Amino acid sequence: MAEIIRARDCIVFFRGDNQPVVVSPDMVRLGWAGGQGVQWAPSTSDERMVTFSSGLYGGFLIWGSDESADQFTAMTKQQLIHQYATMLSGGCLMATTSYERYTYASRIGGGPLVPLVYVANDILYLSQRGLWTKEDEMTLSGDPLAPAFFTGFVAQIPKSVNSNFLGVQTSM
Amino acid sequence: MTFNQKFPRTRDCYVLAKGDAYTVAVSQAMATQGWQGGQGVKWDNSPLDEFIVTFSDGIYGGFILWGSNESSDQFTSMTGAQPIYGYGTFCSGGWIIATRTFEQYTYASRQAGPLVPLVYTVGQRVLFSRRGYFTNEDEWTPSGDPRAPNEYFIGNVVQAPSLDNNNYVTIQTSI
Numbered sequence: 001m002a003e004i005i006r007a008r009d010c011i012v013f014f015r016g017d018n019q020p021v022v023v024s025p026d027m028v029r030l031g032w033a034g035g036q037g038v039q040w041a042p043s044t045s046d047e048r049m050v051t052f053s054s055g056l057y058g059g060f061l062i063w064g065s066d067e068s069a070d071q072f073t074a075m076t077k078q079q080l081i082h083q084y085a086t087m088l089s090g091g092c093l094m095a096t097t098s099y100e101r102y103t104y105a106s107r108i109g110g111g112p113l114v115p116l117v118y119v120a121n122d123i124l125y126l127s128q129r130g131l132w133t134k135e136d137e138m139t140l141s142g143d144p145l146a147p148a149f150f151t152g153f154v155a156q157i158p159k160s161v162n163s164n165f166l167g168v169q170t171s172m
Numbered sequence: 173m174t175f176n177q178k179f180p181r182t183r184d185c186y187v188l189a190k191g192d193a194y195t196v197a198v199s200q201a202m203a204t205q206g207w208q209g210g211q212g213v214k215w216d217n218s219p220l221d222e223f224i225v226t227f228s229d230g231i232y233g234g235f236i237l238w239g240s241n242e243s244s245d246q247f248t249s250m251t252g253a254q255p256i257y258g259y260g261t262f263c264s265g266g267w268i269i270a271t272r273t274f275e276q277y278t279y280a281s282r283q284a285g286p287l288v289p290l291v292y293t294v295g296q297r298v299l300f301s302r303r304g305y306f307t308n309e310d311e312w313t314p315s316g317d318p319r320a321p322n323e324y325f326i327g328n329v330v331q332a333p334s335l336d337n338n339n340y341v342t343i344q345t346s347i
Contacts, residue, residue: 003221004221013194013223014192014193014194014264014265015192016192016265090265091191091192091264091265091266091347093192093194093223093264119217120214120215120216120217121214121215121231121233153215153231153232153233154215155215155223155233156215156218156222156223156224157217159219159221161219161220161221162221167215167223169215169233169234169264171347
């Protein structure tokens with residue numbers, strides 16, 4: 001198979017639906033990586049606004065707010081300045097570095113970090129910070145909105161030959 | 173159809189409306205055993221940086237558009253090309269397809285006893301069988317699969333198989 005160029009946080013092999021959205025002040029302040037999961041947020045204006053997902057889904061943002069591949073181009077921080085992003089939803093096949101590497105319990109427990117091991121066809125959710133994960137963090141954290149929504153399948157596991165990108169078939 | 177247009181049904185799977193498609197590698201098992209057009213597949217692991225699929229066991233990734241050795245491909249450059257090069261055309265999303273790659277008989281009757289035909293009706297939800305064919309049965313439950321019940325519905329029946337349509341089932345996929 002042809003070599004896959006992995007110069008961005010999120011690479012799309014086939015695309016579902018997409019639309020530009022306004023990003024929340026939190027997102028503008030903190031920035032985001034490509035592949036970041038987002039959920040809808042209220043706005044006082046007539047606009048569709050998203051913010052970091054907490055396990056709910058709206059979609060994911062294809063481009064990060066300040067990716068290295070955008071430096072010295074017209075894209076440099078353009079999304080942050082103009083407070084917009086491109087959100088994808090529906091059925092996509094993509095690969096991203098925006099996924100949880102360690103279990104939820106080990107990330108919040110203060111102990112040693114325990115790696116998450118992904119296998120092909122694992123069901124995926126968005127984590128409490130909107131990254132792709134195989135754990136239902138809404139249930140693990142006692143969130144009253146639990147369980148988390150199914151958002152896709154693992155299509156390719158992270159490994160050294162794919163620069164540790166997680167391949168995802170989305171369903172959102 | 174009202175204007176009596178005849179659908180040529182010379183392939184395992186033909187497409188009336190197209191969704192997403194992507195070229196994927198196929199597993200060694202698929203390359204060895206071959207597959208029919210419309211075969212359901214799931215994701216598999218590969219040591220290489222490639223997207224690879226294998227026969228579905230009820231889980232979906234999508235379906236493969238062209239069979240590995242269809243009669244329509246004989247004496248053309250497609251003859252055996254997919255298994256030799258280890259690739260297939262993977263389809264997911266929303267399609268309308270007609271295929272003969274569906275379970276004709278109930279899971280229980282395929283295990284033992286006389287074969288009992290499955291009856292498909294328009295609007296029925298379908299999923300993949302344990303060998304990756306479209307079916308209207310949840311085969312995880314009768315087979316004792318610990319993942320049962322299989323609720324990975326991937327489409328619904330648009331046209332039931334009949335003599336009129338050469339026994340093809342038409343499905344609107346939602347994968």
